Amino acid sequence: MNKIKIAFFDTKPYDRFYFEPLLQEPALNLHVKFLQARLTADTAALAGGFDGVCIFVNDTVDATAAEILHRLGIKLIALRSAGFNNVDLEAIRGKIPAVRVPAYSPHAVAEYAVSLLLTLNRKTHKAYSRIRDGNFSLVGLEGAVLHGKTVGIIGTGLIGRITAEILRGFGMEVIASDPYPQTEWAAAHGVQYTERADLLRRSDIISLHCPLTPENRRLIGREALASMKSGVIIINTGRGGLIDTRALIKALKENRIGGAGLDVYEEEDGYFFEDHSGEVIQDDMLARLLTFPNVLITSHQAFFTHEALQEIAKTTLENFRLFFEKGELPNEIKVQ
Numbered sequence: 001m002n003k004i005k006i007a008f009f010d011t012k013p014y015d016r017f018y019f020e021p022l023l024q025e026p027a028l029n030l031h032v033k034f035l036q037a038r039l040t041a042d043t044a045a046l047a048g049g050f051d052g053v054c055i056f057v058n059d060t061v062d063a064t065a066a067e068i069l070h071r072l073g074i075k076l077i078a079l080r081s082a083g084f085n086n087v088d089l090e091a092i093r094g095k096i097p098a099v100r101v102p103a104y105s106p107h108a109v110a111e112y113a114v115s116l117l118l119t120l121n122r123k124t125h126k127a128y129s130r131i132r133d134g135n136f137s138l139v140g141l142e143g144a145v146l147h148g149k150t151v152g153i154i155g156t157g158l159i160g161r162i163t164a165e166i167l168r169g170f171g172m173e174v175i176a177s178d179p180y181p182q183t184e185w186a187a188a189h190g191v192q193y194t195e196r197a198d199l200l201r202r203s204d205i206i207s208l209h210c211p212l213t214p215e216n217r218r219l220i221g222r223e224a225l226a227s228m229k230s231g232v233i234i235i236n237t238g239r240g241g242l243i244d245t246r247a248l249i250k251a252l253k254e255n256r257i258g259g260a261g262l263d264v265y266e267e268e269d270g271y272f273f274e275d276h277s278g279e280v281i282q283d284d285m286l287a288r289l290l291t292f293p294n295v296l297i298t299s300h301q302a303f304f305t306h307e308a309l310q311e312i313a314k315t316t317l318e319n320f321r322l323f324f325e326k327g328e329l330p331n332e333i334k335v336q
């Protein structure tokens with residue numbers, strides 16, 4: 001039987017490490033070609049001769065790329081991620097189904113969101129380099145006790161709920177907003193739902209765990225930032241587009257923000273996941289963000305754990321197998 005051919009875009013060494021052993025399984029009728037290129041309208045032609053494509057968060061299936069993939073006869077787009085804002089669902093509707101890995105390790109992301117908060121709050125990122133430089137002074141490293149403070153969780157899906165539970169363990173007041181509240185869970189964990197506007201006003205810390213949709217784009221903009229408590233710490237492990245970066249920079253310059261822990265950034269696909277250390281950063285907003293002592297940026301690494309990578313590989317290959325062998329799409333991304 002001819003093998004099903006998959007073009008695997010934006011391959012990193014860790015992808016091969018986790019996918020290749022699973023591909024040895026003889027019953028798995030897949031041939032995967034690992035490509036370094038990201039999928040964009042310019043590179044979509046590389047999918048010629050393949051049956052499916054496998055993509056990650058910074059590959060882009062816009063209307064042009066979708067049209068090319070369709071013309072090339074691509075039958076399935078499999079995302080190695082949970083978020084799918086990089087795929088134009090209208091453009092692929094009725095042409096190519098898309099699947100994702102809905103939950104590869106919500107604990108990984110929740111624990112990481114908390115680690116960003118702890119680092120920013122207690123300034124361990126600064127202490128680390130200070131001590132290595134022989135500077136043992138404590139001046140400027142003062143933090144605050146989290147116990148008793150109020151944290152607002154925006155989006156109580158899998159990741160938001162685990163983050164809330166961890167922070168309840170710290171003795172924090174947890175308030176949350178979500179258009180689909182999980183009332184039983186909230187009652188069991190002492191979490192209070194409230195309107196977003198109220199959450200923004202009351203929270204000492206705000207952590208974003210909702211998906212990036214057209215409605216959620218720049219959810220944290222000028223007005224939202226103006227309504228927050230002075231000194232608020234904002235954590236974003238959701239998607240960069242949830243925050244209006246320009247408005248955040250303005251609020252940071254005005255000393256209204258206590259800290260921002262950003263694992264994602266609006267324009268991250270030009271930089272994140274790649275080594276640009278030998279170049280001048282051309283993105284002025286990113287460069288400005290990097291100058292603030294109370295901003296901690298990481299390169300979309302919240303998911304990046306052994307467990308999550310293993311789960312991504314397993315579920316992605318199962319997504320391909322079920323579709324090509326049985327026509328099943330258990331993890332299909334549906335247009336709302």
Ligand code: NAI
Binds near residue numbers: 157159210304
């Ligand atoms: P989920 O689908 O389980 O939960 C999302 C929740 O957000 C849902 O309950 C939904 O009702 C809620 N929501 C939607 N719009 C909202 C709004 N305007 N305000 C408040 N709540 C809203 O998703 P999960 O697994 O918890 O992931 C959340 C997001 O985290 C993903 O969409 C993805 O963008 C991001 N993510 C980031 C990773 C990283 O490595 N940094 C890794 C995995 C996911």
